[in-house]
Amino acid sequence: MAKYMLLIFGDQAQWDAMTPEEWKTHDAAHEAFRDAAGAGVKGGAQLESPQVATTLRAGSDGGLLLTDGPFLETKEGLGGYYLVEADDLDQVTKLAALLPEVRASHSAVEIRPVVDHG
Amino acid sequence: MSESVDAAVALAHRREWAQLLAVLARTTGDLDLAEECVQEAFASALVVWPTSGVPDRPGAWLTRVARNRALDELRRRAAFRQRLPLLVTDGSVSPPDSALDDDRLRLVFTCCHPALSREAQAALTLRLVCGLSTGEVARAFLVSEATMAARLTRAKKKIATARIPYRTPPPESLGERLSVVLEVVQLIFTTGHTAPAGPGLVRHDLLDRALDLGRLLHLLMPTSAEVSAQLALMLFTSSRATARVSASGRLLLLSEQDRSLWNATLIEQGVALLVEALRRGPPSRYTLQAAIAATHASAPSWEATDWQEIVALYERLFVLWPSPVVALNRAVAVGMRDGPSAGLDALSPLLSEPALATYPYLSAARADFLRRLGRIPEAASAYEEALVLTSNDVERRFLLERLGSL
Numbered sequence: 212m213a214k215y216m217l218l219i220f221g222d223q224a225q226w227d228a229m230t231p232e233e234w235k236t237h238d239a240a241h242e243a244f245r246d247a248a249g250a251g252v253k254g255g256a257q258l259e260s261p262q263v264a265t266t267l268r269a270g271s272d273g274g275l276l277l278t279d280g281p282f283l284e285t286k287e288g289l290g291g292y293y294l295v296e297a298d299d300l301d302q303v304t305k306l307a308a309l310l311p312e313v314r315a316s317h318s319a320v321e322i323r324p325v326v327d328h329g
Numbered sequence: 330m331s332e333s334v335d336a337a338v339a340l341a342h343r344r345e346w347a348q349l350l351a352v353l354a355r356t357t358g359d360l361d362l363a364e365e366c367v368q369e370a371f372a373s374a375l376v377v378w379p380t381s382g383v384p385d386r387p388g389a390w391l392t393r394v395a396r397n398r399a400l401d402e403l404r405r406r407a408a409f410r411q412r413l414p415l416l417v418t419d420g421s422v423s424p425p426d427s428a429l430d431d432d433r434l435r436l437v438f439t440c441c442h443p444a445l446s447r448e449a450q451a452a453l454t455l456r457l458v459c460g461l462s463t464g465e466v467a468r469a470f471l472v473s474e475a476t477m478a479a480r481l482t483r484a485k486k487k488i489a490t491a492r493i494p495y496r497t498p499p500p501e502s503l504g505e506r507l508s509v510v511l512e513v514v515q516l517i518f519t520t521g522h523t524a525p526a527g528p529g530l531v532r533h534d535l536l537d538r539a540l541d542l543g544r545l546l547h548l549l550m551p552t553s554a555e556v557s558a559q560l561a562l563m564l565f566t567s568s569r570a571t572a573r574v575s576a577s578g579r580l581l582l583l584s585e586q587d588r589s590l591w592n593a594t595l596i597e598q599g600v601a602l603l604v605e606a607l608r609r610g611p612p613s614r615y616t617l618q619a620a621i622a623a624t625h626a627s628a629p630s631w632e633a634t635d636w637q638e639i640v641a642l643y644e645r646l647f648v649l650w651p652s653p654v655v656a657l658n659r660a661v662a663v664g665m666r667d668g669p670s671a672g673l674d675a676l677s678p679l680l681s682e683p684a685l686a687t688y689p690y691l692s693a694a695r696a697d698f699l700r701r702l703g704r705i706p707e708a709a710s711a712y713e714e715a716l717v718l719t720s721n722d723v724e725r726r727f728l729l730e731r732l733g734s735l
Contacts, residue, residue: 213492298417299492300491301494301502322491329412
């Protein structure tokens with residue numbers, strides 16, 4: 212078994228423009244994902260818009276610099292994640308294929324293995 | 330004596346490499362270790378066989394040496410408590426008696442896993458399944474040895490770390506996964522058939538490796554229509570390999586080739602495989618391409634080719650595989666059936682196709698139709714366009730000669 216992070220990226224503007232009916236189908240697909248993954252789901256959350264993100268980094272004066280906005284200023288941002296446990300990449304890919312974000316043209320799901328410190 | 334030992338080692342390398350590596354990878358769970366041990370087993374054979382003689386079963390000898398070497402290394406690692414990510418080798422997916430439960434197939438499907446880039450898939454297949462050295466793989470893809478070594482290392486690391494499973498895919502995804510494998514084999518074949526750059530047109534070493542891979546897949550998956558058709562296509566195409574270049578090294582078009590030089594044995598094998606593929610199911614992209622090649626192979630001459638049939642096959646192919654290159658070939662066939670003026674008309678919608686903007690064969694095809702219509706200045710500029718776009722020396726010489734003869 213190994214842990215994978217499923218990072219859901221997409222265009223926040225497109226998510227914001229979804230109708231309540233579209234959200235209903237969207238949420239149902241997430242439920243189907245969670246049902247299929249069962250106990251394999253170790254965590255997950257939908258994130259607020261990158262617009263309300265705050266980024267902290269080293270400033271030029273040796274202190275810390277707090278900036279308004281996400282680390283990566285791109286059109287598509289991180290919209291949510293799941294931490295799942297699976298046997299191998301094929302199994303986790305099959306599960307991730309159930310997420311509605313892999314069907315929409317503006318979004319995608321990145322599958323990242325989590326470092327196993329044994 | 331030493332020459333015959335070298336030949337025996339070379340033969341064993343070609344016959345046994347994939348099986349050896351595939352078994353070692355499964356039993357050790359480590360592709361790097363498997364690669365290293367198999368490599369060393371062949372190196373020992375070069376040292377030992379000249380004095381001990383070539384063993385009766387070279388494969389068994391090599392397996393024993395490679396296994397012992399791997400056991401030593403695994404013991405050493407255990408002593409140092411080194412933990413490395415291992416291959417996921419879950420054998421429970423295909424039943425043990427299944428024909429697909431073959432170590433070599435596991436290796437092929439792992440090298441061609443869709444989560445790897447096409448470049449990585451082809452490089453891994455040549456290195457791990459065909460046993461080419463890193464330097465040889467680098468030369469096949471015209472990159473430096475250091476670049477190729479880094480590419481192979483990264484790909485193997487991804488297999489272990491992301492846990493790409495070392496197994497043949499389950500039935501529900503077999504078709505999709507097999508398509509990827511066949512595309513990789515076809516890429517290796519095409520790279521060998523027309524080297525993208527350099528002095529020679531044909532890289533026979535790569536053609537042979539692609540054919541070996543095709544034959545291996547056909548041996549292991551004898552009922553797959555797609556596998557048969559793709560092998561048939563490669564056989565038809567390579568049957569013409571020696572006829573494609575003149576004694577002086579000039580490229581010869583299908584219309585100019587001495588058809589008596591076509592390899593009849595390869596054509597015969599291709600026909601048998603094509604018939605088999607047609608019997609087993611609806612035609613795939615490879616079946617139609619092989620049927621086109623077979624129609625050329627059975628024509629007594631260029632003029633006497635069944636162009637009606639070729640156009641019809643390209644039309645069906647375009648439905649399955651709507652690629653601009655297929656559209657180009659269909660347009661050329663239309664020109665052969667209905668004359669150069671019809672050919673030009675058929676080519677004209679393709680001129681605005683961005684995917685063909687840097688494709689030398691489009692300009693070359695236009696140049697040929699224009700030449701036959703006597704529109705010499707336009708033909709000349711089309712040949713010049715094609716020359717700018719091609720880097721293969723043999724193709725360049727051909728285009729220059731055509732340009733000069735206008």
